Amino acid sequence: MTIASAQSSGATRYWVVFGACLTQFTIIGLLISYGLFFAEFEREYGWSRTALSASTSVAFFLMGVFAIAIGRLNDRFGPRLVLGISGTLYGIGYALLSQVTEIWHLFILFGLCIGSGMAAHDVVTLSTVARWFPNRRGVMSGIVKTGTAIGQVSVPPLAAVLLTQYGWQTALVILGTAAIGLMVVASACMSDPPKAKGQGQRADVDGLTMAQARRLPTLWLMCLIQFLVFPTLMTIPLHIVVHAIDLGSTPAVAALLLSTMGASSVVGRLCSGFAVDRIGGKGGIAVCLVPLVIALVSLMGVSQVSLLFPIMAIYGFGHGGFFTVVNPTAANYFGVKALGSIFGLIVFFGTLSGSIGPIVAGWIFDVTASYFYAFGILAAGATLSLLLLLLLPKPG
Numbered sequence: 001m002t003i004a005s006a007q008s009s010g011a012t013r014y015w016v017v018f019g020a021c022l023t024q025f026t027i028i029g030l031l032i033s034y035g036l037f038f039a040e041f042e043r044e045y046g047w048s049r050t051a052l053s054a055s056t057s058v059a060f061f062l063m064g065v066f067a068i069a070i071g072r073l074n075d076r077f078g079p080r081l082v083l084g085i086s087g088t089l090y091g092i093g094y095a096l097l098s099q100v101t102e103i104w105h106l107f108i109l110f111g112l113c114i115g116s117g118m119a120a121h122d123v124v125t126l127s128t129v130a131r132w133f134p135n136r137r138g139v140m141s142g143i144v145k146t147g148t149a150i151g152q153v154s155v156p157p158l159a160a161v162l163l164t165q166y167g168w169q170t171a172l173v174i175l176g177t178a179a180i181g182l183m184v185v186a187s188a189c190m191s192d193p194p195k196a197k198g199q200g201q202r203a204d205v206d207g208l209t210m211a212q213a214r215r216l217p218t219l220w221l222m223c224l225i226q227f228l229v230f231p232t233l234m235t236i237p238l239h240i241v242v243h244a245i246d247l248g249s250t251p252a253v254a255a256l257l258l259s260t261m262g263a264s265s266v267v268g269r270l271c272s273g274f275a276v277d278r279i280g281g282k283g284g285i286a287v288c289l290v291p292l293v294i295a296l297v298s299l300m301g302v303s304q305v306s307l308l309f310p311i312m313a314i315y316g317f318g319h320g321g322f323f324t325v326v327n328p329t330a331a332n333y334f335g336v337k338a339l340g341s342i343f344g345l346i347v348f349f350g351t352l353s354g355s356i357g358p359i360v361a362g363w364i365f366d367v368t369a370s371y372f373y374a375f376g377i378l379a380a381g382a383t384l385s386l387l388l389l390l391l392l393p394k395p396g
Contacts, residue, residue: 019189029151064351071344087183090117095176142273152262207335231357265320281329
């Protein structure tokens with residue numbers, strides 16, 4: 001018996017929220033923790049940070065490619081099957097990182113396994129929640145994305161302990177196996193709203209088709225903003241740990257930067273979700289972009305580990321908030337009829353640039369022995385996206 005059949009419709013939607021939160025916790029918690037293994041791969045195999053960053057860039061790029069297809073599959077077949085398969089692949093890929101001996105092994109695992117799980121974690125969960133909560137999309141999206149924040153706070157310290165106690169290979173196996181179990185549970189909680197009585201489609205099918213949405217400049221403007229912001233969101237969590245280690249931090253203390261970011265992002269996710277419902281998606285996105293710009297500019301002038309913590313608190317607010325506001329904003333502009341497909345397209349544009357961000361930052365460090373110029377480029381992109389935000393119309 002499935003959860004959807006065992007519970008009333010009112011209770012089922014909160015199981016959906018739980019499953020979505022658990023998905024966010026698992027996928028992003030493990031992804032953020034990967035930065036802890038950078039030094040291990042460098043020490044074990046002598047791989048450069050450019051190469052290590054490139055492996056995650058492949059995952060980010062294919063995340064966007066897969067997101068388009070997964071969004072369509074989710075619209076057609078529902079979230080349980082899609083999330084179950086992609087989540088299991090994610091856990092398998094993470095565990096198999098323990099067996100890599102060549103750099104191309106990383107590219108294969110990140111591209112095929114981890115990339116597919118990353119593609120589903122937002123497109124499937126947030127579009128499903130938007131269908132269940134048409135009047136509270138922003139707030140409920142914020143609640144779902146707190147799962148990401150909890151993962152950012154708790155998983156990196158756990159990964160650091162496993163790394164210290166058992167070594168990097170065993171730690172990866174433990175984390176990957178746990179991810180498989182958690183994703184099976186999460187997918188079992190997911191379902192679409194029930195069909196309207198006497199109808200062949202869901203009751204909540206307001207909105208545009210994908211073909212109609214593609215004709216609107218608003219969709220492409222949202223894609224462009226996503227394109228400019230995503231390099232920051234992909235690069236900072238991956239490189240901030242090793243940047244702190246370069247400045248003299250221990251791995252355990254550096255991992256706390258991710259926890260600081262995660263804790264702050266809880267506030268950002270909830271505040272931005274509330275802002276979308278109260279002042280609209282345009283205002284909600286602005287609430288996120290301003291702290292991102294402030295944090296990136298500040299990172300350019302910091303050389304002390306202690307100062308990274310308040311900066312990451314500011315950054316975390318904007319980081320968490322931006323991941324929250326895009327889906328409900330898209331739902332407000334285009335409706336939910338093809339929300340999975342539309343959101344998948346927006347995600348694709350973000351990951352198209354986001355996949356480049358980490359590898360460029362790693363290359364800049366390898367060439368200059370500094371992240372100064374990398375942080376400057378990211379700050380410029382975030383500032384430009386804030387200016388483009390002025391061109392977005394009010395939903396109507």
